[in-house]
Amino acid sequence: MEARLLQRELMELTARVLEEGVLDKQFLEIQTLRDEDNPNFPAEVVALFFEDAQKLINELTKALQQGQNYVDFGKIGADAHQLKGSSASVGAKRITDLCIAFRGFCDQLNVEGCCGCLQQLHYEFSLTKNKLESIFKLEKQILAGGGMLPGM
Amino acid sequence: MTIVAEPQFHVLAVDDSIIDRKLIERLLKTSSFQVTTVDSGSKALEFLGLVEQEEEEQQQQQTSSTSGLSSYHQEIEVNLVITDYCMPGMTGYDLLKKIKESSSLKNIPVIIMSSENAPSRISRCLEEGADEFLLKPVKLSDMKKLRPHILKGKCKDQQKQHQKITCSIDITAAPSPTLVAGSASKRKSMEDDTLAPQRTRARFSSETLTVII
Numbered sequence: 206m207e208a209r210l211l212q213r214e215l216m217e218l219t220a221r222v223l224e225e226g227v228l229d230k231q232f233l234e235i236q237t238l239r240d241e242d243n244p245n246f247p248a249e250v251v252a253l254f255f256e257d258a259q260k261l262i263n264e265l266t267k268a269l270q271q272g273q274n275y276v277d278f279g280k281i282g283a284d285a286h287q288l289k290g291s292s293a294s295v296g297a298k299r300i301t302d303l304c305i306a307f308r309g310f311c312d313q314l315n316v317e318g319c320c321g322c323l324q325q326l327h328y329e330f331s332l333t334k335n336k337l338e339s340i341f342k343l344e345k346q347i348l349a350g351g352g353m354l355p356g357m
Numbered sequence: 358m359t360i361v362a363e364p365q366f367h368v369l370a371v372d373d374s375i376i377d378r379k380l381i382e383r384l385l386k387t388s389s390f391q392v393t394t395v396d397s398g399s400k401a402l403e404f405l406g407l408v409e410q411e412e413e414e415q416q417q418q419q420t421s422s423t424s425g426l427s428s429y430h431q432e433i434e435v436n437l438v439i440t441d442y443c444m445p446g447m448t449g450y451d452l453l454k455k456i457k458e459s460s461s462l463k464n465i466p467v468i469i470m471s472s473e474n475a476p477s478r479i480s481r482c483l484e485e486g487a488d489e490f491l492l493k494p495v496k497l498s499d500m501k502k503l504r505p506h507i508l509k510g511k512c513k514d515q516q517k518q519h520q521k522i523t524c525s526i527d528i529t530a531a532p533s534p535t536l537v538a539g540s541a542s543k544r545k546s547m548e549d550d551t552l553a554p555q556r557t558r559a560r561f562s563s564e565t566l567t568v569i570i
Contacts, residue, residue: 231494238383238384238387238497240387246383253375257374257375290374290377290493291374293493294376294494296494
């Protein structure tokens with residue numbers, strides 16, 4: 206049966222993404238909050254995260270591009286803190302870890318450290334987004350084929 | 358044999374992050390709570406019926422509900438407030454203080470959530486009267502910690518009013534066998550927990566009927 210193959214593929218993909226440390230157990234926690242009435246709950250929360258994270262990364266990029274002479278560490282520290290919270294809520298582990306490092310550089314008033322972290326954030330965000338989109342795409346296919354998803 | 362139909366408890370959740378609001382709402386609903394979410398401490402106070410200081414006296418005269426909440430703002434009783442600690446403007450700590458300073462609201466249990474595991478912050482909140490401190494991200498298993506605080510608060514309320522209604526916590530703590538009946542299949546994961554032998558405390562939702570023989 207195709208649904209069963211897709212379900213196995215989804216299980217393997219999720220396990221791989223967890224093993225790579227892109228996502229952590231919080232993502233599984235979100236999946237358990239899905240039920241028949243809210244099959245798209247994980248995708249909805251993650252969509253809010255994408256939006257929030259993209260906005261914050263843009264803010265950070267703008268703040269660090271404005272010249273290295275003046276960097277508002279209070280502002281970028283607060284943005285990084287917010288991104289840390291959002292990413293932790295959906296289990297985007299690598300982004301959370303980068304935000305912790307970023308805040309450390311803010312405390313040290315280390316512009317280079319912040320810029321390095323921001324570059325990694327750009328990279329990890331697009332990677333995390335890709336992986337999550339693959340997971341949700343598979344889920345959609347499974348649902349369309351009449352299959353069940355984790356948490357249902 | 359006593360049959361007690363339990364009401365669904367109402368939780369007011371406060372968080373400035375829309376992601377966390379959505380998450381806490383889902384966690385609470387999955388745990389059979391009725392939920393209202395707001396994005397700031399001031400909106401929470403408004404919902405609770407606590408407005409400006411000078412209006413407070415006037416408002417207390419209008420107060421009639423058992424929880425002591427303003428009747429025009431507040432049609433449904435709030436049984437518990439769960440709030441984020443770090444919010445712009447009024448923080449969760451400020452909100453906690455306002456609730457505990459208010460004669461009409463101080464019996465409502467308050468739970469603080471925070472992503473920072475800072476011992477000084479935790480003790481400050483507990484000293485100010487917070488009932489629990491939860492580390493973010495909050496999990497489904499944390500939701501089990503809410504009900505005991507609500508029931509404890511209810512006991513206090515009822516003692517105060519000299520009501521003869523038996524307190525729920527006494528009923529469930531009684532040595533008689535407790536049978537929990539009636540549930541929607543969508544909460545199957547929660548049922549496994551509640552029906553486990555070590556957790557015989559009854560669940561409370563509009564669909565639940567607790568039968569004590």
